[in-house]
Amino acid sequence: MIDHLPILQVVVPLLGAPLCILVRNPRAVGLFALLVSTVTLLISCTLLQQVLLNGTLVYALGGWAAPWGIEYRIDYLNSYLLLLVSAMGAIVLVASQSSIGGELPRNRHMLFYTAYLLCLTGLLGILCTGDAFNVFVFLEISSLSSYTLISLGNDRRALTASYQYLIMGTIGATFIIIGVGLMYMMTGTLNMYDLAQRLPEVHNSKTVLSAIGFFIVGVCLKLALFPLHLWLPNAYAFAPSIATAFLAATSTKVAIYVLIRFIFSVVGPVFANTVLPLQEIFVVLGVSGIFATSISAIYQLNIKRLFAYSSVAQIGYMILALAIGTPLGLTATLLHLFNHALMKAALFLAIGGVVYRVGSAQLSHFAGLGRQMPWTMAAIVAGGLSLIGVPLTVGFVSKWYLVLALLENGWWPLTILVLISSLLAVIYVWRIVEWVYFSSPRIMIDEVKDPPLGQLVPIYVLVIANFYLGIDTSLTVGVSKKAAEMLFGGVF
C-alpha cells in the first residue's frame, strides 16, 4: 500500500470527482469532497514522512520502466508542495460547506465540487509526475477545471473573466507543449530525468534553446508573472470566494514549482545560470512587477481584486528570489511559496466570510465592519500584517531570507527596493483597516455578524499557522533548505 502512495495521491481525487456527480445531494456532496480531500491530505503527510526518512521515491506507472513508461518521482521539493496543496485543498473545503451555499444555487454545488476535485487532481498530478508530457496533461486538467470554477461565480462578469482566462491559459499551454515537443524532437524522450541526461548533448542547438524559451514563457503566463498577469485579477475577483481562496493558495504556486523543476532538474542550474538570459529577465520583471502591481493594489475598490494584485506582487518576490540563483535565494522562493499560500488562503477565506454575510467584496461595504464582524476583521488584519512582513508572522520569515539572499550577493539596490515595496503593502493593508475600523457603516444591515463557526475555524487555523510557523520555522525552513540543496546538488 505504502509503495503505491505516489499514484494514490492523484487517483483518489481523480476518482472522487465523477463520484460527486453521482452523489447529487448538495449537502452530502460537500461532505464527500471534504472526505476525499482529507484522504489526499493524509496521503501527502505520509509521503513527506517517507521522503524525509528514505529519500526520493520512484514509482513506475503500470510497472513500465522509466524511459518508456511514465514515472512518478517524489523528492523533498514536491513532497513539500504536495503537503501544501492538499492541506489547502482540505482546509478550504471545510469552509466551503457553509460558504458555498451563500454564493451558488443548490443545483450547482455538485458541479462546483466536481471541478474542485478535478482541479486538485491536476495540481497534485503536476507535482507528482516525472514526465514532461504528463505535466502538460495535468496542467490542462487543472486549468480547464479552474475555468469552470471561475465561471460559476455569481457575478455575470465571471463568465468573461473565465473566458479570457481560457484564451490566455490556452496560449500559455500551447507554448508549453511547443517547448516539450521541440525537446522531444531533439532528444527522443519525455521523462524529465532522461531529458536531463540527454539535453547536454544538444545544448548548443538553437532548437533546444528556443524550446526552453517557449516552455518558460508559457509557464510564466501560468504563474502570472508581470506583465503576463492580466488574466488573474478578474478571475480572482469574480470567482466564488472559495474558489478564489483555493486557486490563490495553490495554482500559481504549482506553476512556480513547474518553473523550478524545469530549470533545476531538466535544464540544470549551471546551464540555466550561465547560458540562458533568465537572471536579467526575472530580475527586471520581478521588481517591476512588485512595484506596478502593488501600486495597482492600492487603488482597487474591490477587496478581492486588491489582494489579487497583491498576489501578483508576491509572485514578483518569489521570482526575484529565484533569479538570485543561489541556494539561499531558492530557499527564499520556496519559503515564500509556502508562506504566501498560508496568508492568501486566510485572507480570501475571511473575505469569503464577508461575502457570505454582506454579499459584496466592495471596499466601501467593509465600512464599520470592525464592530459587526470582529473575528473576521481581526483575521484580515492578521493576514495583512503577515503580508507586510511584520516580525513573528510567516511573512517576516520569507522576507528575511529574501533580504539575506540579496545581501549575500551584494545586491544592495534591490534590497532597498524590496524594503520600500513593503511600504506599499502597508498602504494597501492600511486602506482596508481604515475602512473597517475608522468609518461608520454605510449600509445598515442589522443581521451582519461573524460567519458561522464552520468558516471561522478554518480561517483561524490558517491565521494561527501564520503566526506559529512565523515563530517555529523548523518545518518550513528545514524542508526548503533541504530541497534547495538537493536541487543545486543536481540530484533528482
Added chain:
Amino acid sequence: MWSIELPAFVPFFAAALLALVTRGALRSVLMLAVVALSGLHLWFLDGEVLVNLQFLEYELIPYRVDELSIVFGYVFHIAAFVSILFALHVKDTMQHVCALLYAGSAVGALFAGDLLSLFVFWEILAVSSVFLVWARRTERAYQSGMRYLIIQVMSGVILLGGLLLHVEQSGSLEFGFIGTDHLGGWLILLAFGIKGAFPLLHTWLTDAYPEATPTGTVFLSAFTTKTAIYTLARGYPGTELLIYVGATMACFPIFYAVIQNDLRRVLSYSLINQLGFMVCGIGIGTALAINGAVSHAFVHIIYKSLLFMSMGAVLYRTGKIKATDIGGLYKTMPKTAVLCIIGAASISAFPLFSGFVAKSMIMAAAIKEGYNVVWLALLLASAGVLKHAGIQIPYFAFFAHDSGIRTSEPPKNMLLAMTIAAFLCLAIGIYPKMLYRLLPFATDFNPYDLTHVLAQTQLLFFAMLAFVWLNLQGIYPPEKAAINLDAEWFYRRFLRRLVEKISVWVDGFDSDLRIRVEDRINWIITYFAQRHYPTGKGAVIRPTGNMVMYIAILLAAYLWLLLSFPH
C-alpha cells in the same frame, strides 16, 4: 496545564482575552483568579527553568527563570494582583485589558532569556501602557500620552539597534551581562536608561504618570521602571557610571518635588528618587549592593503603589489632586489617611517599615566600598524622601488647611487593595528574613543593629523637625498653583521655539520649491488614481490582446538576449 514550562506571561495575556469577553462580577473573579494562580504557579516552581525555541538561525529563550528574575516575578505578581483589585470598580473594558497586557508584558520581559524576546515585550509594554494614560480621556492626557509613547517606542528602537550590534559583536542573543565595552552595549544601556528614567531621560515619567487615570497610575508606577531596573541589574551590574547616575537621580528630584502642587507629580518625582537608590546599588555591583537594589525594588513597588493608591482614592472621591485644592480629608477618609501614612512611613524608611530593611543595605554597601561622597548624597536623598513623600503627601492631602471638602471612604475594593499593600509593608519591615530569603545572593544582613537604627532615626527626626520649623516660620515653599517644567523645558519650550524659528525661515526660503514638489507628487497620485479607478484608462483593459502582445515581446526579448549575447 501546570507544566512548569508554561511561561508566566501566558496567563496574563489569557486573562486579558477573558476580560475582553466577560463582564461584571465574573470578570473580576476571573482576572484576580488568573493572576493569583499564576503567582502560585511561580511560587511552587522548583529551581531554574529554561525554554528554548529555534527562530531562524538563532536560539531564543522566551522563558527563563533564575534567582534574579524570580524575585521580580513574585513582586510583579503581587503588584498586579493589588492593582487589579484596586481597579475592580472601573467599568472601562479597555483599561482592564490594557492593564493585563501591560502587566503580562512586564512579566514577559522579566523572564525573557534573550534580547530579541526582551525587545518584543519591551515594545508591547510601551504600547499597552499608553492606553492607561489615554484612558483619562482628556486633551492633556492625550498629549502627554503621545509624548510618552514616542519616547517609549524610541527606547525600543534604540534597544533593537543596540542588540543588533551586540549580536554582531558577541554572536549570541542571550541576555546576560552586556557591559559597556562596545557601541551596542552603550545603546542598550541608553534604551534601559530611558525606561529607567535616568536624569534628563526621565521627563516622560513626570509628564505622563500624573495624567493617567487614578487606577492606571498604580499599574504604571509598578512595572515600567522596575522592568528597567531588572534589566540593568542583569546587563550592567558593577558599571561604575551607574553609581553616579544613581546618586544624581536620588538627589535632583527632591528639589523639584518640593515645588510641585500636583500630589501625584510629587510621587512621580519621588519615584525617580527611589530608582536612584536602586541604580546606585546596581552600579556598586557587590553581592550586598545587588541584594539591596533587588530588595529595594521589591519593597518599593509595594509602598509606592500604596501611596499612588491612596492618592488615586483621593482623586477618585474628590476629583482633585492639587495640594492647593485639598486638605483636611482625614475627617472623612480616616482609613485612607492611616493607610497613606503607613506607605509614607515605609518610603521614608522608618524602622519597622519595609523601606528601612532595603535602603540600609544599599547604604551599607556604599560605605563598605568606600564611596563616601555617594553615601552622603544618598543620606541627603533619604532626608529628602522623608520630607517630600513621607510628610508632604499625607500632610497636604489629609491635614494642612481644611479645604472644606466632605466626602467618604473609597469603595471596598480600593480599601482592601490598600490594606493588603499596607500589611505587606509592615510584615516585611517587622520580619525582613521573609524578604531576604528570596534574594539572589545568600545574606545574613541584619538591618536592626544599633548603628543603622540610630542613624536612621536621628535623620528622620531632624528632618521632621526642620519641616515643622520651616512650616511655622512660613519659609517652606507655599502650595502654589503652577506648572513646573524641568528638563522637559528643553523640548516643550526651547525646541518648539527653535523649530518655529527655523521653520519660518525655511518656509520663506523654499516655499516655492515645496509647492512644486507637492504638485509633482499630487500629479503622480492623481495620475495613478485616474489610471486605476474604474473610469480610468488602466481599468479598461483588453487583457487578451495585451497579453498576446506581451507574450510576443517576452519571447522576442528572450531569444534576442540569448542569441545576440552568447555567453
